[in-house]
Amino acid sequence: MDQQKIIEELTETGLFDQHLNLTPVSGGQINKTFVLQCGSDKFFLKVFEFNHIVPSDRQALFFQQQRLATESKAPNPIYLSNAHDFQVEMWVEHTSIRDAEITTEEKIAHLADALFEIHQLPSFALSIDLPKDWILYRDHANLTNNQDVNTRIEQCRTDWVDTHKVDQVLCHNDLSMEHVAINSPYLIFDWEYAAFGNRFFDICACLEINKLEKAESDLLMKYYSQHSEISFEEIERKCNVQRPIVQLTNELWFKAMKAEGM
Numbered sequence: 001m002d003q004q005k006i007i008e009e010l011t012e013t014g015l016f017d018q019h020l021n022l023t024p025v026s027g028g029q030i031n032k033t034f035v036l037q038c039g040s041d042k043f044f045l046k047v048f049e050f051n052h053i054v055p056s057d058r059q060a061l062f063f064q065q066q067r068l069a070t071e072s073k074a075p076n077p078i079y080l081s082n083a084h085d086f087q088v089e090m091w092v093e094h095t096s097i098r099d100a101e102i103t104t105e106e107k108i109a110h111l112a113d114a115l116f117e118i119h120q121l122p123s124f125a126l127s128i129d130l131p132k133d134w135i136l137y138r139d140h141a142n143l144t145n146n147q148d149v150n151t152r153i154e155q156c157r158t159d160w161v162d163t164h165k166v167d168q169v170l171c172h173n174d175l176s177m178e179h180v181a182i183n184s185p186y187l188i189f190d191w192e193y194a195a196f197g198n199r200f201f202d203i204c205a206c207l208e209i210n211k212l213e214k215a216e217s218d219l220l221m222k223y224y225s226q227h228s229e230i231s232f233e234e235i236e237r238k239c240n241v242q243r244p245i246v247q248l249t250n251e252l253w254f255k256a257m258k259a260e261g262m
Contacts, residue, residue, distance in 0.1 A: 003034075094181035096179070111180060
């Protein structure tokens with residue numbers, strides 16, 4: 001997206017100073033991110049490059065993040081563009097769990113704490129239709145006639161339908177250590193995939209995203225069990241059901257992104 005057009009739209013809102021500057025920062029794999037400098041004020045700006053592949057109700061997500069900000073769980077969003085292709089939010093100086101100078105066990109404990117706290121929040125999120133997303137990712141990845149992929153989609157669809165409306169909570173669905181500020185209460189970033197869904201899908205997604213080894217995964221589930229009073233055995237069993245669903249989602253997403261030249 002043209003940076004000059006972004007600056008022109010922001011200037012027209014009257015929300016920002018006339019002298020704006022955008023500086024790229026490192027970001028996620030799907031959004032381009034920038035520091036928006038406005039005089040002495042600094043904001044975080046993210047561009048949604050792949051709305052056609054990752055279908056989201058950006059307006060609903062924007063309102064949801066505003067409400068999460070009132071719960072001190074998200075940076076306050078300031079502006080959503082007219083075309084819903086970029087968003088501005090408050091800049092927050094922080095140290096993430098990933099970058100904190102603490103032990104791996106302490107990082108996993110903080111991650112489990114944050115995950116449990118998210119699951120206790122009032123849900124303002126929409127539900128998602130993962131099987132529909134799988135088809136979209138599959139088609140963008142040019143795998144429409146891949147029998148192995150289609151078989152996995154049908155197998156996972158059954159388990160998703162059976163479990164999606166069970167144990168429903170607000171799910172972040174992308175909770176890497178990088179997305180959690182170490183400060184307490186935990187401030188959580190990157191709510192683009194948040195939705196109302198099965199808590200064990202979110203736990204399993206967290207394990208996969210952070211590439212935790214078996215012992216580390218067990219540790220996170222143990223800490224989560226202590227907070228939730230759900231037994232470790234139940235968490236492990238239900239996460240095992242969700243694992244093929246999470247893995248299929250991640251694989252198809254990455255292949256769709258690769259097909260787009262990301």
